[in-house]
Amino acid sequence: MKKILDIITAKMQQAFVDAGYEASYGQVTVSNRPDLCEYQCNGALSAAKQYKCAPIQIANAVVEKLNADDYSMIEAVMPGFINLKLSGHFLQAYLEEMRTAPDFGVTKLGEGKTIVVDYGGANVAKPLHIGHLRPAIIGEALKRLHKFFGFNTIGDIHLGDWGLQMGLIIAELQERQPELPYFDPDFTGEYPAEAPFTLSDLEELYPTASAKKTDPVFAEKAHTATFELQQGRRGYRAIWQHIMNISLPDLERIYNTLNVHYEKWLGESDADPYIPGMVADLKERGFAVLSEGAWVVPVAEETDKKEVPPMILVKSDGSSIYATTDLATILQRMQDWNPDKMLYVTDKRQNLHFEQVFRAARKSGIIGAATEMEHVGHGTMNGADGKPFKTRDGGVLRLEQLISDMTDFVRTKVMENKIVSDDEVEETTRKIAMAALKYGDLSNQPTKDYNFDMERFAAFEGNTGPYILYTIVRIKSILSRYGAWEQLPIAAPANPHAKDLMIAITKFTPALESALKSSAPNLICAYIYELAGCVNKFYHETRILSEEDETLKAGYISLIALAKGILETAIDLLGFSAPEKM
Numbered sequence: 001m002k003k004i005l006d007i008i009t010a011k012m013q014q015a016f017v018d019a020g021y022e023a024s025y026g027q028v029t030v031s032n033r034p035d036l037c038e039y040q041c042n043g044a045l046s047a048a049k050q051y052k053c054a055p056i057q058i059a060n061a062v063v064e065k066l067n068a069d070d071y072s073m074i075e076a077v078m079p080g081f082i083n084l085k086l087s088g089h090f091l092q093a094y095l096e097e098m099r100t101a102p103d104f105g106v107t108k109l110g111e112g113k114t115i116v117v118d119y120g121g122a123n124v125a126k127p128l129h130i131g132h133l134r135p136a137i138i139g140e141a142l143k144r145l146h147k148f149f150g151f152n153t154i155g156d157i158h159l160g161d162w163g164l165q166m167g168l169i170i171a172e173l174q175e176r177q178p179e180l181p182y183f184d185p186d187f188t189g190e191y192p193a194e195a196p197f198t199l200s201d202l203e204e205l206y207p208t209a210s211a212k213k214t215d216p217v218f219a220e221k222a223h224t225a226t227f228e229l230q231q232g233r234r235g236y237r238a239i240w241q242h243i244m245n246i247s248l249p250d251l252e253r254i255y256n257t258l259n260v261h262y263e264k265w266l267g268e269s270d271a272d273p274y275i276p277g278m279v280a281d282l283k284e285r286g287f288a289v290l291s292e293g294a295w296v297v298p299v300a301e302e303t304d305k306k307e308v309p310p311m312i313l314v315k316s317d318g319s320s321i322y323a324t325t326d327l328a329t330i331l332q333r334m335q336d337w338n339p340d341k342m343l344y345v346t347d348k349r350q351n352l353h354f355e356q357v358f359r360a361a362r363k364s365g366i367i368g369a370a371t372e373m374e375h376v377g378h379g380t381m382n383g384a385d386g387k388p389f390k391t392r393d394g395g396v397l398r399l400e401q402l403i404s405d406m407t408d409f410v411r412t413k414v415m416e417n418k419i420v421s422d423d424e425v426e427e428t429t430r431k432i433a434m435a436a437l438k439y440g441d442l443s444n445q446p447t448k449d450y451n452f453d454m455e456r457f458a459a460f461e462g463n464t465g466p467y468i469l470y471t472i473v474r475i476k477s478i479l480s481r482y483g484a485w486e487q488l489p490i491a492a493p494a495n496p497h498a499k500d501l502m503i504a505i506t507k508f509t510p511a512l513e514s515a516l517k518s519s520a521p522n523l524i525c526a527y528i529y530e531l532a533g534c535v536n537k538f539y540h541e542t543r544i545l546s547e548e549d550e551t552l553k554a555g556y557i558s559l560i561a562l563a564k565g566i567l568e569t570a571i572d573l574l575g576f577s578a579p580e581k582m
Contacts, residue, residue, distance in 0.1 A: 001105025003513075004094055004506045005030070005039075008070075008084070012041050015065035021047050021058060028084070037073065037083035038503060044080035055080020088492035091502045096490040098505065099562050104569070106509050108150030109516070116154045116333050117143040119345035120255070120262065123160035124247040125169055125206050128254055128399040130389055131347075134378045137438050137575060138446050139345035140260045141521040142376065144573045146343075149516055154337060157251075158329065159267030161244065163322075165206060167226030170239055171218060172209035173197070174225075182235035191235070195242035199250055202243065227319070230272060240269075254400050259434065259575045271328040275320055278328050278366075279313060287364045288313050299359035311356040326357045331366050341372035343519065348377025348447055376519045379449035381441065386451050407433040410458050410466075420581045428579040432458070432466050435576045439465030442574055443525035460582075463529050468571060471532040472578040474539065475564040481545055482557050490562065491555025497538040498559060504534040508566050512573075521574060528570045535563050 005028060013026030025043030032040075044058040051058065059076035066074055073085035098104045119139020122128060139155065147153040173196070174183050180196055181187045197205065212218040229236040248265065255261065279295070282288040288295045293316030300308045311323050333339060344354055354375040361367045383389045391397050410433040411425065420428045440457030444450040460466045479485050493499035511527035514520070544560070547553040571577060 001097060001101050001107065001509070003509050005510065007094075008039055008086075011066065011070065012043075012062070012082070015062045016043065016047075018065040019058070019061040021051065021062070026062075031083070037075075037085055039084040039086070041082040041084070042080075044076075044082065048080065086503070088499065091499065091506070092490055092492040095502055095505060095559075095562060098508075099490055099558070103148065104508055104566060106149065106512060109513070110146055110149040110151030113150075113340040114152040114154065114337055115146050115341040115343060116156060116337060116339045117146070117343045117345065118156050118158045118329075119143070120157040120260070121160065121346055122157060122251050123163075123165060124251070124267070125165055125202050125243050127203050128251065129396045130381060130399055130402050131396070132399050133258075133402065133437075134381060134441060134446075135345045135347075136255065136258055136260045137441055138376065138378055138521060140258075140575050141442055141524075141573060142343060142345065142519055144575065145512065145516055145521070145524070148512070148569075148573055154264060154339070155262045156264040156266050156333075157262045159265065159269075161240075162230065162268035162272055162325070164222060164226050165210070166229055166240055166243070167222040167224070168209035168213070169202070169205050169243065170225040170229065170236055171221040172205050172212070173239065174221070175218075182239050184235070185233075187235065191238040195246055197242070197246075199246050202246055254403075257400075257403055258438075266329075268325045268329075271325050271332050274328040274331050275324055278331055279320075279324070282313065282364055285364070287360075292316065297356075297360040297364065299356050299363060301359075308352070308355060308359070311360045313360075323353065323357055323360075326354075327360055327366065330357070330361045334367060334371070339371065341374065342367075343374045343376060345376045345378065345446075348379060351375060351377050374519060376446055378446045379444075382449060382451050384451050384453045389452060403433075403437065406437050406454060406458070409433075409454050410436060413458065420579075424579075424581065428581065431577055431579045432469060432582070435465030435469050435571070435578075437465075438574055438576050439468065439525060442521045443529075445522050446520060463525075465571075465576065466582075468528055468532050468567065469578045470582050471535050472564055472567050472571075473580070473582040475535065475560045475567075476578075476580065478539075478544060479557065479561055479564070482553075485557050485561050488554050488558035488561070490558050491551070494552055494555060495542060497534075497541045498556070501531075501534040501538045501559060501563060504531045505563060505566060507531075508570075512570075524570055524573060528567055531563060531567060535560060535567075 009026060009028040012028050013023035016026040017023050025047040026041060027043055028039050028041045030039060031037045044055040044062065047058050048055040056076060056078055059080045059082050063074050063076045063082060068074065070087055070090045071084050072087045073083065075083050077083060117139055119135050120132070121135055122132060143153050143155045173180070177196060181189070181191060209222065213222070225236060229240060279288065282297065283295065288297055291310065294312055295314040296310035296312050298310045312321055313324055314320055330342065333342060358373040361373065367373065381389055389397060407429060411429040414420065414425055414429050414432065436458040440452070441450070443463060457464055458466060460470050493502055507527060511523055515523040542556060544553065544556045547556065568578065
């Protein structure tokens with residue numbers, strides 16, 4: 001389904017042609033003076049230079065060629081602007097097509113294409129903390145958005161499961177329980193099916209071991225254990241499997257709480273088998289060169305305005321690093337899925353890292369010219385005071401605790417205001433809390449830092465998730481009292497507030513396309529906040545259920561029902577949903 005601006009522009013371009021001018025001058029834009037008009041065309045000003053006549057003369061000639069039935073106002077104003085207001089008939093026909101079209105007429109731009117969204121980046125054996133919130137919910141929103149546009153989407157958590165933290169845990173476990181069979185190189189029997197530690201043990205093992213990294217003896221043990229694990233030492237692989245078996249269900253449980261779901265739970269360990277062959281190939285083809293004992297891939301380009309260092313492929317001690325694993329992961333993804341695009345959602349401080357890896361992948365031919373690579377670097381979440389978010393004792397707050405704190409805060413408001421019956425409190429609380437948490441984050445531009453303010457995010461008024469939910473619930477209540485509404489057609493706008501709402505609804509596809517193009521879920525938030533505002537203005541200024549004219553009433557109902565459908569679709573893309581009551 002064509003966007004309304006494209007339709008108007010096509011009509012304007014034809015009018016320019018019919019008046020004897022080039023079609024290219026007929027570009028229509030949303031008016032920057034909504035008090036004067038809804039749309040405008042400034043092409044006559046540019047055309048005047050080519051055709052050597054007054055802009056107003058061109059504007060008047062073009063206006064005469066436009067179909068008056070499409071507009072409630074067409075005027076040429078000095079020095080040569082063409083101002084437009086759409087007719088109710090035009091809007092009615094457009095919204096009715098939206099109402100009856102699949103997904104409101106959104107064109108499936110990604111049909112036949114595959115995208116891998118790499119987001120989350122959780123490390124096994126470590127609890128998720130607040131730093132994991134943004135990549136999880138931004139990545140989930142972008143994955144859902146791409147899926148909505150028809151892409152075959154593959155969300156991969158890309159676990160940190162193969163690095164030094166594994167060696168640290170193994171070394172610490174060995175110091176505590178050296179008698180375990182995993183540490184006996186001569187042991188040939190079956191290792192215990194039960195892990196020698198619990199989840200809580202594991203969460204204590206890692207920080208204890210990590211604190212010992214400054215001890216050269218322990219650090220050497222950890223590095224050796226990491227190397228031997230990666231080389232396939234049987235006992236260490238068994239410990240690694242225990243860690244995975246314990247960590248993954250807990251990670252999945254917390255992500256499920258956030259309504260974040262992955263198609264693939266792959267990690268660095270899955271890319272490891274690709275590294276030897278990849279490194280050998282890059283050396284053989286001359287893309288990897290020796291530099292101070294290390295093998296590196298030069299990725300600097302003549303057009304660079306600042307220095308881009310070579311990507312280190314193999315360190316001088318023979319070990320690989322994150323860049324090596326990330327490059328091997330790209331190779332793995334190309335072989336397994338051959339995606340059209342790979343999108344990475346991580347902290348923006350990793351911009352240089354991904355620039356190096358992407359360049360190395362393209363330069364070496366691991367990816368071709370047609371494969372897109374994008375890094376969405378996000379900012380950090382700070383406390384309400386603008387300082388890094390910390391617990392009272394100065395530690396990093398766990399993500400599970402943040403979710404719990406927000407849920408408790410919202411539950412108190414729900415119970416104090418007696419919003420729902422006792423048996424609905426928990427479900428309602430969960431949905432409002434998730435909307436508050438996610439919208440509070442996603443409404444910010446991904447690259448920007450923001451301050452986490454629980455009270456502001458959970459407010460039922462203002463630019464918040466609960467406000468959007470309240471708008472949806474208000475519409476649900478009206479529709480429930482009206483009765484059967486599903487098949488009601490869209491009517492022409494009966495008042496200015498209805499028209500404003502109709503115009504806001506037409507912006508749905510452009511808003512989503514902008515969010516897709518910019519990898520910016522905040523543009524969806526901005527759109528639904530505008531739409532919710534129009535819904536509530538219409539509600540306050542219009543008698544809906546008390547309208548005596550049944551035809552008018554049916555038109556009002558069909559309009560707010562369409563708005564509800566769009567709002568619900570949009571919040572689903574953002575990863576939350578609305579309760580039945582608020």
